[in-house]
Amino acid sequence: MVTVLYFASLRESLGVSREQVSLPPGTPTVSELLDALRSRDGRWPEAFAPGKSWRVAVNQQMASLATPLRPGDEVAFFPPVTGG
Amino acid sequence: MAIVRVQSGDFDVGRELEALTAGRHDVGAVASFVGLVRDANDGQPIRAMTLEHYPGMTESALEDICAQAHSRWKLIETLVIHRIGPLAPGDRIVLVGTASAHRGEAFAACEFIMDYLKTRAPFWKKEDTPDGGKWVDARESDDQAAQRWD
Numbered sequence: 001m002v003t004v005l006y007f008a009s010l011r012e013s014l015g016v017s018r019e020q021v022s023l024p025p026g027t028p029t030v031s032e033l034l035d036a037l038r039s040r041d042g043r044w045p046e047a048f049a050p051g052k053s054w055r056v057a058v059n060q061q062m063a064s065l066a067t068p069l070r071p072g073d074e075v076a077f078f079p080p081v082t083g084g
Numbered sequence: 085m086a087i088v089r090v091q092s093g094d095f096d097v098g099r100e101l102e103a104l105t106a107g108r109h110d111v112g113a114v115a116s117f118v119g120l121v122r123d124a125n126d127g128q129p130i131r132a133m134t135l136e137h138y139p140g141m142t143e144s145a146l147e148d149i150c151a152q153a154h155s156r157w158k159l160i161e162t163l164v165i166h167r168i169g170p171l172a173p174g175d176r177i178v179l180v181g182t183a184s185a186h187r188g189e190a191f192a193a194c195e196f197i198m199d200y201l202k203t204r205a206p207f208w209k210k211e212d213t214p215d216g217g218k219w220v221d222a223r224e225s226d227d228q229a230a231q232r233w234d
Binding site for chain 2: 082
């Protein structure tokens with residue numbers, strides 16, 4: 001299992017801020033976790049559709065689709081940042 | 085060294101900048117940037133704003149940005165204070181302060197920290213407009229501003 005967090009517009013459109021998600025078997029990466037999320041109902045493929053801009057962090061460090069995941073990791077998806 | 089604070093309350097710019105150099109005599113220059121909430125964005129009036137962040141990652145991202153500034157320039161101190169939660173037009177959002185022996189390093193590092201903060205620190209603004217709540221879109225110009233330091 002990994003903890004998945006969602007922030008800002010992504011959190012609002014998905015209606016969830018935090019959840020536990022089972023990791024796909026093998027040596028999963030962010031890309032495979034995302035495939036599992038996209039296979040859910042309509043809101044999920046919509047939120048992560050091609051052309052939608054989002055970022056991912058693993059254990060609070062900026063990450064990419066190729067970043068490997070381990071049980072217990074904290075994975076966060078969020079839109080491009082707009083602070084300052 | 086870097087001082088990083090994420091807080092809901094306001095800050096006193098004068099007091100914070102004074103504290104940055106208190107008791108030291110090697111600082112010859114302090115540069116600072118204060119970001120404020122505007123009452124309009126892209127021609128639309130803004131009544132209020134809420135700043136969301138990623139607790140934990142925000143602080144480490146800001147510390148990392150300051151550490152990068154310290155490795156690029158000869159700096160004595162850096163300071164970042166960023167507010168979260170509900171804010172109104174005119175409110176202060178962010179303070180960056182940099183202290184160095186000479187002005188060049190302080191000016192450059194202050195701009196660098198803001199450019200990196202804008203594109204790398206996990207904060208998100210939601211504006212309260214007459215049409216309802218609206219998440220602010222990231223700007224291409226902010227990416228370009230950050231890229232000039234690459």
